[in-house]
Amino acid sequence: xPSQQYDAIVVGSGITGGLAAKELCERGLKVLMLExxxxxxxxxxxxxxxxxxxxxAHRGMTARKYAxxxxxLRKARLLWEPVAEFFADEQDCPYVxxxxxxxxxxxxxxxxSLTWGRLCLRWSDVDFEANAIEGVGTDWPIRYKDLAPWxxxxxxxxxVSGTNEGIPHLPDGQFLPPMHLNVxxxxxxxxxxxxxxxxxxxIIGRTANLTQQHDGRGACQYRDKCVxxxxxxxxxxxxxxxxxxxxxxxxxxxxxxxxxxxxLYDRNTRRATGVEIVDAETNKTYEFTAQVVxxxxxxxxxxxxxxxxxxxxxxxxxxxxxxxxxxxxxxxxGRVGASGLVDGFDDKYVYGRRxxxxxxxxFANLGDDRxxxxxxxxxxxxxxxxxxxxxxxxxxxxxxxxxxxxxxxPWNIGFTGFGETLPYHDNRTYLDTQxxxxxxxxxxxxxxxxxxxxxxxxxxxxxxxxxxxxxxxxKNVKENDDGYTFGRTVHEMGTARMGTDPKSSVLNGNxxxxxxxxxxxxxxACMASSGCVNPSLTYMALTARAVDFAVNELKRxxx
Amino acid sequence: MNRREALARLFAIxxxxxxxxxxxxxxxxxxxxxxxxxxxxxxxIALLDEIAETIIPATDTPGxxxxxxxxxxxxxxxxxxxxxxxxxxxxxxxxxxAASRKHHGKTFxxxxxxxxxxxxxxxxxxQRTSTLNRxxxxxxxxxxxxxxxxLIGYFSSEIGCTKALRYVESPGSYDGNxxxxxxDRAWYNPSRRIG
Numbered sequence: 001x002p003s004q005q006y007d008a009i010v011v012g013s014g015i016t017g018g019l020a021a022k023e024l025c026e027r028g029l030k031v032l033m034l035e036x037x038x039x040x041x042x043x044x045x046x047x048x049x050x051x052x053x054x055x056x057a058h059r060g061m062t063a064r065k066y067a068x069x070x071x072x073l074r075k076a077r078l079l080w081e082p083v084a085e086f087f088a089d090e091q092d093c094p095y096v097x098x099x100x101x102x103x104x105x106x107x108x109x110x111x112x113s114l115t116w117g118r119l120c121l122r123w124s125d126v127d128f129e130a131n132a133i134e135g136v137g138t139d140w141p142i143r144y145k146d147l148a149p150w151x152x153x154x155x156x157x158x159x160v161s162g163t164n165e166g167i168p169h170l171p172d173g174q175f176l177p178p179m180h181l182n183v184x185x186x187x188x189x190x191x192x193x194x195x196x197x198x199x200x201x202x203i204i205g206r207t208a209n210l211t212q213q214h215d216g217r218g219a220c221q222y223r224d225k226c227v228x229x230x231x232x233x234x235x236x237x238x239x240x241x242x243x244x245x246x247x248x249x250x251x252x253x254x255x256x257x258x259x260x261x262x263x264l265y266d267r268n269t270r271r272a273t274g275v276e277i278v279d280a281e282t283n284k285t286y287e288f289t290a291q292v293v294x295x296x297x298x299x300x301x302x303x304x305x306x307x308x309x310x311x312x313x314x315x316x317x318x319x320x321x322x323x324x325x326x327x328x329x330x331x332x333x334g335r336v337g338a339s340g341l342v343d344g345f346d347d348k349y350v351y352g353r354r355x356x357x358x359x360x361x362x363f364a365n366l367g368d369d370r371x372x373x374x375x376x377x378x379x380x381x382x383x384x385x386x387x388x389x390x391x392x393x394x395x396x397x398x399x400x401x402x403x404x405x406x407x408x409x410p411w412n413i414g415f416t417g418f419g420e421t422l423p424y425h426d427n428r429t430y431l432d433t434q435x436x437x438x439x440x441x442x443x444x445x446x447x448x449x450x451x452x453x454x455x456x457x458x459x460x461x462x463x464x465x466x467x468x469x470x471x472x473x474x475k476n477v478k479e480n481d482d483g484y485t486f487g488r489t490v491h492e493m494g495t496a497r498m499g500t501d502p503k504s505s506v507l508n509g510n511x512x513x514x515x516x517x518x519x520x521x522x523x524x525a526c527m528a529s530s531g532c533v534n535p536s537l538t539y540m541a542l543t544a545r546a547v548d549f550a551v552n553e554l555k556r557x558x559x
Numbered sequence: 560m561n562r563r564e565a566l567a568r569l570f571a572i573x574x575x576x577x578x579x580x581x582x583x584x585x586x587x588x589x590x591x592x593x594x595x596x597x598x599x600x601x602x603x604i605a606l607l608d609e610i611a612e613t614i615i616p617a618t619d620t621p622g623x624x625x626x627x628x629x630x631x632x633x634x635x636x637x638x639x640x641x642x643x644x645x646x647x648x649x650x651x652x653x654x655x656x657a658a659s660r661k662h663h664g665k666t667f668x669x670x671x672x673x674x675x676x677x678x679x680x681x682x683x684x685x686q687r688t689s690t691l692n693r694x695x696x697x698x699x700x701x702x703x704x705x706x707x708x709x710l711i712g713y714f715s716s717e718i719g720c721t722k723a724l725r726y727v728e729s730p731g732s733y734d735g736n737x738x739x740x741x742x743d744r745a746w747y748n749p750s751r752r753i754g
Contacts, residue, residue, distance in 0.1 A: 052717070052728065053749045059631070059715040060751055063638040182735025221729040224750045347740070352733035353748060387745060388714045388724065393687060396680045397614045397706065405710070406620075406723050408745040 014111025017296035018242030037107035046229025141509030162206030205356035224353030299524035339414035357382035417461035651701025
């Protein structure tokens with residue numbers, strides 16, 4: 001059996017894996033980055049990115065073939081033919097829904113960094129302290145001050161455009177010049193600010209889209225086709241940012257088609273010795289050894305890898321000593337909000353396709369705003385003039401309809417909510433050994449659901465959106481609840497949480513697995529609560545911080 | 560949520576009967592086997608072309624026929640529709656001729672443009688009522704599907720994007736406060752997710 005030695009192995013090549021590899025390589029370590037899926041080469045493999053609309057196979061519609069191949073993605077209403085191949089093959093890689101669950105996966109080099117929503121928002125101590133204050137779950141082992149310098153570093157590297165607003169629970173950052181609210185959004189923002197006396201805000205999205213050239217990457221061209229891959233490298237992805245930086249060091253080996261099957265564990269040293277993989281193309285097994293292993297396989301796949309690394313020492317999987325591995329799964333519950341029409345701006349329009357919207361930071365359960373549940377929610381949205389697909393009943397068919405649809409319609413504005421989900425011990429994922437994937441590996445089963453706290457919050461998420469739009473002068477305001485299935489927001493978190501006590505957590509405050517201190521888990525699996533703030537930037541900051549710790553510990557020969 | 564509730568919800572979101580909503584909601588239904596036993600003939604496609612041209616006629620800009628909407632409808636219905644919608648659309652070709660005979664005593668193809676327009680305006684009213692009253696599991700009215708595919712096929716075509724609307728591949732900047740005068744064309748947005 002071939003064996004190869006590296007200083008560090010990174011499992012996964014998405015947002016956190018790519019960053020871990022880059023940071024480790026730049027600190028001089030020889031790094032092997034494992035990716036279970038195919039390679040996706042920057043620009044070359046963005047096959048639909050530069051096609052005109054009329055050149056797309058079904059012009060933005062999705063062929064039945066994809067609906068059959070991607071039933072889960074379709075159920076989550078995220079299936080779209082031009083980007084379907086950036087998502088996991090559901091036939092080869094099934095999962096089990098003990099309760100309804102949407103698991104949206106990106107199995108290729110770059111993972112979901114190719115298709116993510118790109119909002120980069122800092123968490124605050126409102127988020128990090130909530131578990132401790134309320135006695136929910138377990139306390140975070142870190143506070144905002146521990147992450148602040150790492151937020152600075154990853155924002156500077158990734159290139160995040162946005163505005164500093166002085167909002168205490170949405171800390172300011174190291175931003176490139178912002179994108180801009182359009183004229184209608186500015187009007188709504190001003191009226192909300194006035195009505196709530198500066199306590200509620202509507203701000204431009206803080207987004208990993210470049211508003212100017214940055215480290216050799218091109219500026220955003222306002223095409224709004226990010227999910228197809230950006231030929232200018234103008235949004236942060238593994239391909240545009242971390243992979244080239246890591247490659248530049250000469251220290252990185254990238255191995256696609258490599259399914260990490262287990263972390264190899266030495267019972268005598270109580271350390272990991274490396275990673276065993278299955279070559280996804282040949283089915284052959286290989287072992288790679290390293291001094292340190294970063295598990296960045298995406299929230300539930302990181303937990304899967306720990307579970308599948310069971311030994312007679314740890315029969316429940318590596319990191320299972322607390323009994324919490326696989327538990328406390330979270331997501332942001334969403335797809336609820338309100339929308340309406342805006343009068344008075346028929347003489348205004350936009351130029352360009354801005355690839356982000358606005359953000360309304362949390363206000364519930366802050367200051368004097370107290371609710372009958374704990375935690376809170378935020379909104380994303382945008383205002384646009386309606387397009388050709390609006391239906392005008394009285395115009396029927398023919399030339400009058402055609403001419404009407406050639407002009408933009410009324411301005412429409414919508415808010416959609418992102419609510420915090422509490423860490424419930426019973427919301428869990430576990431190995432289903434009866435169901436196997438294409439490589440004979442057991443798959444994950446999910447038993448997760450939102451409960452009373454989230455259900456109460458959803459009513460406010462809908463009503464408050466309508467209230468704010470109405471207060472801002474928006475007409476025909478309609479509330480909507482599009483239904484939520486766990487996982488659907490693709491902000492999955494938890495199942496290997498950080499904590500202060502090895503009896504109740506899987507990872508310590510440096511993202512080390514308590515049971516194997518040279519194994520670090522730095523993706524969404526590590527989260528002890530979910531906040532209502534988009535989590536990717538926090539994963540990145542945690543990753544950079546953990547790498548710094550790991551490298552220093554290696555130098556001190558403590559790992 | 561049943562289909563009717565889902566439709567009602569969609570209207571609540573958009574405030575309109577947005578085109579593409581049907582396709583979006585077809586995500587609630589299970590897909591069927593891959594093969595299509597009945598294909599569209601050249602005569603079917605010619606009829607679809609004329610239906611599309613009646614929905615979006617040539618004016619000072621080219622119409623649906625010039626944008627090759629008929630072949631587009633046949634191709635996307637074949638590739639993208641579930642069996643129920645496919646059967647509804649195909650059945651519609653016969654039903655349109657039957658309706659045409661009833662109203663004008665001749666087939667759709669033999670009718671004059673004003674006769675065609677009059678007929679399709681009636682069918683449009685019919686599909687609107689049908690859509691609002693549809694129950695779970697019932698396939699969409701054939702003329703709703705024809706109208707949707709016509710609008711999608713036309714506005715996403717090169718003619719639709721560049722002559723009927725405006726399209727810039729790489730705008731290069733964003734301005735959220737541009738003066739607009741009545742008659743200025745709308746932008747085509749290539750990120751629209753349909754179905």
